[in-house]
Amino acid sequence: MNIGVAAARSGLPAKTIRYYEEIGLVRPPRDVNGYRAFGERDVAMLVFLGRARSMGFSIEDCRRLLSLWADQERASADVKALAREHLAEIDAKIAGLRTMRDTLDHLIGQCAGDDRPDCPILESFSAGRPSG
Amino acid sequence: MNIGVAAARSGLPAKTIRYYEEIGLVRPPRDVNGYRAFGERDVAMLVFLGRARSMGFSIEDCRRLLSLWADQERASADVKALAREHLAEIDAKIAGLRTMRDTLDHLIGQCAGDDRPDCPILESFSAGRPSG
DNA sequence: GTTGACCTTCCAGCGACTGGAGCCCTTATC
């Protein structure tokens, strides 16, 4: 099947699929005309990649997950370890964003939001007074 | 003052400061030897930028905030509106990450994490069975 | 034979830096 069909069936843009081929995540064979010829297995890999990416795994993590997936001798412990590391990263990111969020929310609460120039938000970003 | 001192005082890497000049966020004058000559006002701007960036504002938002900061005729409502928009973006990002986090956490909880190959995490990424 | 949808490659750009090469300037020491 051509890339358009593979794209529709996997939910990934054709551009993204070409990119995944470029970085060696998928290796569809080629027809005589040079078109990529995707098989069911390729589509399954693309679906897998789409889902792993949607869980925030990096491309390199996806590469590892894909090889674990293909490896019938794998230990689920290896997958779990990878997932746990990623979970920790997500948690860290959420924590950082929450700190941001709370600080910003607090500042917004302090700002009158009228036509006067006084603004606690700007003041909190200042190390003194602007001169211009 | 030279870029090294401005970097130390603002907490920003020298490289970042050069980048901010390149994109027109700061415009320090030059000494005869070609070195950037930062004044107190420049340092104040850099501190401002560092704090605004640490709140997750984009460079373009920072540009707007900086011009509001410099504008004595500003209305705090404009700042507040910008901050509110940004807060909404942060909230959306947190919500997305939380969904990811919960899904992943759930999958991790289902995975035995032993030396056997069966893995609900990989299965959830699959649209069937891997063939290799 | 011509239209139009599809496919191909290649190059450039996004955001916000960061690293490194290769060079110049200044200061201190011998």
Added chain:
DNA sequence: GATAAGGGCTCCAGTCGCTGGAAGGTCAAC
């Protein structure tokens, strides 16, 4: 005066994961 260390300078390339667009080849339908 030579030299070395520790700044500074510019410019180019790379990060991450795509995305857009140009220029051209292929294929099915009319």
